[in-house]
């Protein structure tokens with residue numbers, strides 16, 4: 001592919017213009033579209049709005065399991081037989097202690113996540129109190145993921161100081177009935193619209209690899225662009241045994257990186273987060289995700305563990321990126337010592353195998 005193609009992607013994105021469906025499909029699957037120039041084109045857009053900074057998020061799974069919904073990919077669904085440690089909402093003291101730890105470790109954002117279809121007005125009032133306490137004590141950004149929410153609930157949470165509401169679209173409207181039957185894509189869309197009605201910033205993203213087509217990826221990427229979401233987590237599907245969706249996705253590192261580039265071109269100013277599945281699906285190419293994406297989770301995901309925080313920090317620094325932290329603990333994460341690894345020396349058996357066998 002000629003260099004003008006890659007250059008045009010950057011320019012179109014920086015001018016906030018929409019890419020055609022054909023162009024999006026080419027990014028994802030064009031055999032003549034090479035990965036390195038594509039990543040560089042996406043990086044030019046990322047650099048314009050986020051320089052070389054990486055935002056790190058810590059996720060608190062505040063309530064696990066007990067969900068009446070049947071999202072086919074989720075270990076907490078009523079239909080899942082996965083052996084998870086289900087627990088109702090953690091006590092306030094535990095949530096506040098975890099918020100303190102996230103703040104003191106320098107994390108930029110603390111994400112409070114709970115299972116369930118959506119909170120009752122009583123639960124919303126409780127969450128609002130918790131959020132207010134966290135925001136009063138620690139200057140850290142707080143994001144909440146609590147299921148379906150209406151305008152009134154969104155208003156209460158916003159007044160309590162909530163910075164962002166997370167509610168993922170997960171996949172395209174077309175593909176949605178294949179991954180859930182207890183609520184619809186429209187239900188999810190209405191939650192995001194409720195948040196926007198009261199001026200609450202939205203975080204909404206996708207799970208790639210749930211049997212969707214390339215057209216579905218383009219469709220949902222464009223829907224998120226239209227919503228102008230503030231942040232966009234891109235998860236790569238991790239099949240968990242006991243859930244309804246067990247097909248192993250045929251995701252390659254190359255394809256995952258193309259998906260991240262597409263989301264960057266279509267959402268130039270949005271915080272793009274490479275989320276669950278990054279270690280598993282990107283493997284040795286993981287660091288390349290930093291060129292289109294500017295945000296990551298440390299300390300794992302909802303029901304899956306991630307790599308050690310020190311390894312993520314090392315990867316970020318080795319590639320010449322810096323960590324964006326909360327205002328008070330600016331230097332903490334950037335100065336944390338990455339665990340030193342001893343060099344393992346080969347022993348005699350490896351160095352002189354013949355000698356060993358002849359003795």
Ligand code: SF4
Nearest residue numbers: 067069071074077115
């Ligand atoms: S994704 Fe959320 S709503 Fe769906 S089953 Fe899991 S916890 Fe319930």
